[in-house]
Amino acid sequence: xxxxxxxxxxxxTTYLDQNKERMLNELMELLKIPxxxxxxxxKGDMLKxxxxxxxxxxxxxxxxxxxxPTKGHPVVYAEKIIDATKPTVIVYGHYDVxxxxxxxxxxxxxxxxxxxxxxxxxxxxxxARGACDDKGQMYMHVKAFETMMKTKTLPCNVKxxxxxxxxxxxxxxxxxxxxxxxxxxxxxxLISDTSMIANDIPSIDTGLxxxxxxxxxxTGASRDLHSGVYGGAVANPIHILCKLxxxxxxxxxxxxxxxxxxxxxxxxxxxxxxxxxxxxDLKDYQKDLGIEEVLGEKGYSTIERTGIRPTLEVNGxxxxxxxxxxxxxxxxxxxxxxxxxxxPHQSSEKISKLxxxxxxxxxxxxxxxxxxxxxxxxxxxxxxxxxxxRSASRAMExxxxxxxxxxxxxxxxxxxxxxxxxxxLDSILFGFGLDSDALHSPNEHYGLFNYYKGIETIxxxxxxxxxxxxxx
Ligand code: BES
Ligand code: MN
Ligand code: MN
Numbered sequence: 001x002x003x004x005x006x007x008x009x010x011x012x013t014t015y016l017d018q019n020k021e022r023m024l025n026e027l028m029e030l031l032k033i034p035x036x037x038x039x040x041x042x043k044g045d046m047l048k049x050x051x052x053x054x055x056x057x058x059x060x061x062x063x064x065x066x067x068x069p070t071k072g073h074p075v076v077y078a079e080k081i082i083d084a085t086k087p088t089v090i091v092y093g094h095y096d097v098x099x100x101x102x103x104x105x106x107x108x109x110x111x112x113x114x115x116x117x118x119x120x121x122x123x124x125x126x127x128a129r130g131a132c133d134d135k136g137q138m139y140m141h142v143k144a145f146e147t148m149m150k151t152k153t154l155p156c157n158v159k160x161x162x163x164x165x166x167x168x169x170x171x172x173x174x175x176x177x178x179x180x181x182x183x184x185x186x187x188x189x190l191i192s193d194t195s196m197i198a199n200d201i202p203s204i205d206t207g208l209x210x211x212x213x214x215x216x217x218x219t220g221a222s223r224d225l226h227s228g229v230y231g232g233a234v235a236n237p238i239h240i241l242c243k244l245x246x247x248x249x250x251x252x253x254x255x256x257x258x259x260x261x262x263x264x265x266x267x268x269x270x271x272x273x274x275x276x277x278x279x280x281d282l283k284d285y286q287k288d289l290g291i292e293e294v295l296g297e298k299g300y301s302t303i304e305r306t307g308i309r310p311t312l313e314v315n316g317x318x319x320x321x322x323x324x325x326x327x328x329x330x331x332x333x334x335x336x337x338x339x340x341x342x343x344p345h346q347s348s349e350k351i352s353k354l355x356x357x358x359x360x361x362x363x364x365x366x367x368x369x370x371x372x373x374x375x376x377x378x379x380x381x382x383x384x385x386x387x388x389x390r391s392a393s394r395a396m397e398x399x400x401x402x403x404x405x406x407x408x409x410x411x412x413x414x415x416x417x418x419x420x421x422x423x424x425l426d427s428i429l430f431g432f433g434l435d436s437d438a439l440h441s442p443n444e445h446y447g448l449f450n451y452y453k454g455i456e457t458i459x460x461x462x463x464x465x466x467x468x469x470x471x472x
Pocket of ligand 1: 166169170193195411414439
């Protein structure tokens, strides 16, 4: 007689195993719709994506799910209230994606998802724009919710707020949350839109940087000039702009704008040595990026340079002739888009003003300089001593078999500071992506391991959060 060993499996794991393929196919379908928020050409696709998300939330078991119009792209809102006396988790995510260009650098079309194995993702990864940022990570929450509904394990209330304008600075979500304060009552905001250190090194971000995004236009002569007839006698706005930009940093890569560091929160020695414990391999980092050496502010490590220090980067620069062949022209205008990442206690508005004053003051009188501010956002820190962080940490510890490391992210999610200010709620940055997943770049991808691990881990967050919040 043979002995039959039956592995004990939780209902959740069994449900996931049985529905894995369908959950992946659904994400692939969602990734086919080009929901590019920045380009008005895709307005119809934005609506189509919002409708698909709404539909999936209803199928997953929401009591109601609606498309809420805004001045820009709509917000998808859904909820499942099981008991008004129980805690409420508010899930935030975004269904919009970055533009896919330069398209010719993609190995497969950005909106025709394919699964390929990579060195980092031996089980395979889905290649498509938005695979990681943020459709893949957002959709894990819809599938985790479905799983809890179908296995009757949802322990608390849940509200979904999925927006379509994160990649353009969330201009309409702020007003929307203010208008909808009453129905956004909850206990914590849960977001998967950040990264972990590696698939075998789980981590949780405890901070996001703020952002001040500027555009500069330098104008010389009132028209483009013959560079032989006038060159040497009239200011060249491209030269002036390049010098203005180069002068923004000194030889230690310190930013030279007066007052820029005034409000920067300096970390204590203890905090810095705590941060330095996070595993980081400079050689791997350089190899992944194809560089021989890193470059950044003197006196700080690479992790500190992106995590706790403010920065200034040119995002784009143009002017003059860039067509085929040669044209001898002394251009009338030069332009640049410049963004600054901010750290706790810096204010986006104040930094924008400092930047503007500085550029207008140092520009020579041979040119005119016009500075305009685009979107901004404030930095945030997530308290580690909170039920939200503890629940996220325990959930990851269970599913990865390792306690996650607290980290600081260099990226920004501008609305998170407003969640705190307007709703009084902390956000838990429960990201499952990797920085090497090429977010915003050609060949963006998301590991199948990460997708499934997220769906498996999220219900554990709900379980711990309900326990911790109820037993107070
Ligand atoms: N999901 C990212 C932010 C992010 C990525 C945080 C990786 C941490 C790790 C988000 O979609 C994003 O790209 N934000 C923009 C800001 C926005 C105003 C365009 C950013 O950080 O540039
Ligand atoms: Mn994102
Ligand atoms: Mn993004």
